[in-house]
Amino acid sequence: MxxxxxxxxxxxxxxxxxxxxxxxxxxxxxxxxxxxxxxxxxxxxxxxxxxxxxxxxxxxxxxxxxxxxxxxxxxxxxxxxxxxxxxxxxxxxxxxxxxxxxxxxxRSFDDALRMIKDFGELFNKRTDADKWVQKLQYAYKDFIRFVANRPERKAAYLIWREPYMAAGKDTFIDEMLTLNKFQNIYANRPGRYPEVEIRKMRIQGDPDIVFLSSEPYPFKEEHAFEIGRSTHHAKTVFVDGEMFSWHGVRLFKAFEYFKILHDRLGDE
Missing domain, CATH: 3.40.50.1980 (Nitrogenase molybdenum iron protein domain)
Known part of the structure; x- marks a missing residue:
């Protein structure tokens, strides 16, 4: 027992x-x-x-x-x-x-590590769990060094359309945005996934980047065009939603994905 x-x-x-x-x-x-x-x-x-x-x-x-x-x-x-x-x-x-x-x-990187450790205890897989925790801790520290000199940029991360919804505070996505030095313009809105009005995005935070996630809503080019007309200067970027929202071992791949994303965005 x-x-x-x-x-x-x-x-x-x-x-x-x-x-x-x-x-x-x-x-x-x-x-x-x-x-x-x-x-x-x-x-x-x-x-x-x-x-x-x-x-x-x-x-x-x-x-x-x-x-x-x-x-x-x-x-x-x-x-x-x-x-x-x-x-x-x-x-x-x-x-x-x-x-x-x-x-x-x-909701955080530490929460993800605890989940893996808990699974190790639950299923008598402590050695496997410890190996994954160590791999993720190494990848995390490596990424923090990588992103240290990257510029901070304001961002919106959209997850749904009709109505448009964004990732807000107290979410794992918000944690990933923060790690990447993307300031979530909806972090202070009520609710974890607030409804947002695209035409008001400039006055609500004026993001430098608008991320369109691949899940749960499959955003397409016409949606990027629609958003681009409302935000004017913001760069609209399609991203792999799994990398921002899947907690657990997927984080190991996510940190490498984030490096590639930063290289795509450049330093401007």
């Missing part, structure tokens, strides 16, 4: 190491795989696209906002891995009668 506390303060007791895992979050599915838990993954969401070969081999249990409770129950899991932002309270509560629902809450 052992006891562990998840990132929202829930205390869980386990008679033995959980062997049958359901993952409700794509970035966490990828992390569990990298910790050597492919065989233990019983079910994943339809959005769990990394690594690609899991898609045809694992049972799909719905999306991150709409899960099939009966399908999950039939898989007889020992534990369900959820996330406070990605999965609703209603989803978590609907699953708690099946088995323990471990909820992560990742």
């Amino acid at each position: 052992f006891e562990l506390t998840d990132q929202i303060g829930q205390v869980h007791q386990f008679a033995s190491t959980p062997k049958r895992i359901i993952s409700l979050v794509p970035s966490q599915t990828e992390t569990l795989f990298e910790l050597g838990l492919e065989e233990q993954l019983m079910g994943i969401t339809k959005f769990c696209v990394h690594p690609y070969h899991l898609r045809p081999t694992k049972i799909k249990i719905g999306g991150t906002k709409n899960v099939h409770v009966e399908k999950i129950k039939a898989l007889n899991p020992d534990i369900i891995i959820a996330n406070k932002e990605e999965n609703t309270l209603e989803i978590v509560e609907s699953l708690q009668g099946i088995c323990p629902v471990w909820v992560t809450d990742v």
Whole structure:
């Protein structure tokens, strides 16, 4: 018997190491795989696209906002891995009668490291978890050195259209923007993902850069043109949303991606 506390303060007791895992979050599915838990993954969401070969081999249990409770129950899991932002309270509560629902809450780089360490404890993968934590800490320090002399620039990071929505404060995306020395012009707006009016963007913060994320909304060139007409001088840049919003082992690739992004943007 052992006891562990998840990132929202829930205390869980386990008679033995959980062997049958359901993952409700794509970035966490990828992390569990990298910790050597492919065989233990019983079910994943339809959005769990990394690594690609899991898609045809694992049972799909719905999306991150709409899960099939009966399908999950039939898989007889020992534990369900959820996330406070990605999965609703209603989803978590609907699953708690099946088995323990471990909820992560990742809003910073340190939160991401804690999540990986927790998985190491939960699934008896401490060595694998420690190796990933060390890799990420090294990549983080290397990136901080890289970005140290880069200019600070004001930015808006858009995630949705009709209505337009941006990443605000207290989000993992905002943490990534800050690490990159991009000042989030919507960091002081109420709400974590506030609705914004493009035509008012200049008076709301006048960004140097407007990032158009690849997910969850698939922005296209016509949207960049529409935004460009409203912001005038701001540079509109398409970015890989996974690199800004996927916490976990994806961060290792993200830091290299950010270096390339800075080189694309130049020093102006």
